[in-house]
Amino acid sequence: MSGSLLALFSAFxxxxxxxCTRRGxxxxxxxxxxxxxxxxxxxxxxxxxxxxxxxxxxxATFTWQGYALLALxxxxxxxxxxxxxxxxxxxxxxxxxxxxxxxxxIYTILMGIFILGEQMTGNTALGCALIMIGPAVLFWPEQAGxxxxxxxxxxxxxxxxxxxxxxxxxxxxGISPLFIKLGLLQGGSALAGTxxxxxxxxxxxxxxxxxxxxxxxxxxxxxxALTWFALSGFFVALAQLFRYIALKSSPISIAGPLxxxxxxxxxxxxxxxNRNVESFRFTVILGAILVVIGTVMVYR
Numbered sequence: 395m396s397g398s399l400l401a402l403f404s405a406f407x408x409x410x411x412x413x414c415t416r417r418g419x420x421x422x423x424x425x426x427x428x429x430x431x432x433x434x435x436x437x438x439x440x441x442x443x444x445x446x447x448x449x450x451x452x453x454a455t456f457t458w459q460g461y462a463l464l465a466l467x468x469x470x471x472x473x474x475x476x477x478x479x480x481x482x483x484x485x486x487x488x489x490x491x492x493x494x495x496x497x498x499x500i501y502t503i504l505m506g507i508f509i510l511g512e513q514m515t516g517n518t519a520l521g522c523a524l525i526m527i528g529p530a531v532l533f534w535p536e537q538a539g540x541x542x543x544x545x546x547x548x549x550x551x552x553x554x555x556x557x558x559x560x561x562x563x564x565x566x567x568g569i570s571p572l573f574i575k576l577g578l579l580q581g582g583s584a585l586a587g588t589x590x591x592x593x594x595x596x597x598x599x600x601x602x603x604x605x606x607x608x609x610x611x612x613x614x615x616x617x618x619a620l621t622w623f624a625l626s627g628f629f630v631a632l633a634q635l636f637r638y639i640a641l642k643s644s645p646i647s648i649a650g651p652l653x654x655x656x657x658x659x660x661x662x663x664x665x666x667x668n669r670n671v672e673s674f675r676f677t678v679i680l681g682a683i684l685v686v687i688g689t690v691m692v693y694r
Contacts, residue, residue, distance in 0.1 A: 401640040401652035407633035409659035411626045412488040413667050415480060418622035420671065425480035427612050430603075431620060432627030433472050433595050439631050440589040452586040460580025461590060467573035468591030473598050475566030478559045485556030487549075487672045489664055489682070492657045494529045494560035496685035499654070499692050501568025509572075517691050524688030528681040549673050574638065584638040592631070654689035657682035 415432070419425040444450045456464070482491040500522050506512035532552060550556075578587050603609045615623075640649035661682055664672045 397640045397649055398652055400636045401649045402655065404633045404636035404640060405653050405656040406659045407629045407636065408653075408656045409492075409663050411630035411633060412483065412492065412656075412660055413663045414622045414626035414629060416483050416488040416664075416668055416671065418619045418626060419480055419484040421616055421619040421622070424611065425484045426477045427608070427615060428619070428623040428626070429473075429476045429480055430599050430612055431615075431623035432476065432630060433592065433599055435624055435627030436592040436631040436634075437589060437596050439628070440585065440592060440635070443635075444585055444589060447585065449583055449585050452583040453589060456577070456582040456586070456590070457580040460577045460582065460587075463573045463577035463580065464587050464590040465594035467570045467577060468594040469598055470566050470573070471570035472592060472595035475563050475570065478566065479563040481559035482556050482563055485550065485553045486560060488660055488668065489657075489672050489674070489678050490532060490550065490552070491556070491560050491563075492660050493532065493678070493681040493685055494557060495564040495567060496654065496657060496689065497525055497529060497561070498564040498568035499689050500525055501565050502571055503692065505569060505572055521688040521691030521693075524684050524691065526688075528683075528685035528688065531677045531681045531684070534677050549671070551673070578638070585635065588635050588638045592634075651690040651693045654693075655686055657686055 411432075415428060418428045422428065441450075444453065479491065479495065482494070486494070503512075503514070503518060503522065507514060574587070574591070577590075578584060582590075603612070637649070637653055640653065661674075661679065665674065
C-alpha cells in the first residue's frame with residue numbers, strides 16, 4: 395500500500411478518534427482519565443499485529459538512541475499532547491480543537507530552523523501564515539471575546555482553558571514527528587517503533603496510577619464513557635500506525651499534507667455523529683479549510 399493512501403487513512407482515523415473522544419469527555423469531569431484508556435488499548439494491539447506479521451523481532455533491532463528517541467516521542471505525544479488535547483476537546487469541541495491543534499507544523503518548522511539549520515522558503519512562510527489565520531478567524535463572530543463557560547445550547551464556544559490546552563497539544567504534536575523520524579532511522583520497522591512509543595507512554599501513565607483517587611476514578615468510569623474512549627484508542631492507534639509507516643516509506647512532503655486533511659474528515663464525521671454538540675459556524679469551516687491549505691503549502 396502506498397504511503398499516500400496510508401497517510402489518508404491516518405487522517406480519517408485521527409478524525410474518527412476525535413469524534414469518539416468528544417463523546418467520552420462529555421460524560422466525565424476529568425478528561426485526562428480518557429487518555430489512560432486510549433493509551434492502554436494500543437500496546438496489546440500493536441504486539442498482536444507484530445506477531446501476526448512476523449515482525450516481533452524488529453522491536454529488538456533499534457539502537458539505544460532509537461529507543462530513547464521513540465520513547466521520548468511517545469511521552470511527548472501520547473502523554474502530554476493527548477492529555478491537553480482531551481481537555482481542549484471537552485471545552486472547545488472537536489471542530490475548533492482540530493483547527494487550533496493544526497498549528498503543530500509551525501512548531502515542527504521552527505525546530506527544523508533553530509535545531510537542524512533548515513531554511514524558510516516562500517511557500518513555507520505563506521503556508522504558516524494561513525495556518526495561523528485559520529485559528530484567528532474563530533474569534534471573528536465572538537463579539538464578547540473569549541467565553542469562560544459553554545453556551546446553554548450545548549454548542550461549544552471559545553474559552554481560555556480550551557485554547558491554552560489546544561495550543562499546548564499542538565506544540566507537543568509538532569515536536570514529536572522530529573523524534574519519530576530520527577528514531578525510525580535507527581533500525582527496526584515502523585510497527586515496532588509505534589509499539590515502543592506507546593509502551594513508553596503506558597509505563598509513564600501506569601506509574602501515575604499509584605495515586606489511589608485516580609486509579610479508582612478510572613476503574614469506576616461509566617461504561618459508556620469507557621466504550622467511547624476504548625474506540626478512540628483503537629482508531630488513534632490505527633492512525634498512528636499508518637502515520638509511522640507513511641513517514642518511514644514516503645517523504646514527509648507527501649505524508650505530511652495528506653495527514654493534515656484530518657480537519658476535513660472531522661467536519662464530515664462531526665456533522666454525521668456529533669452535530670448537536672459541535673460548532674459549524676462559517677468561520678469554523680473556513681478555519682479548517684485555511685489550515686489544510688496552509689499545511690499543504692508548508693510541506694510543499
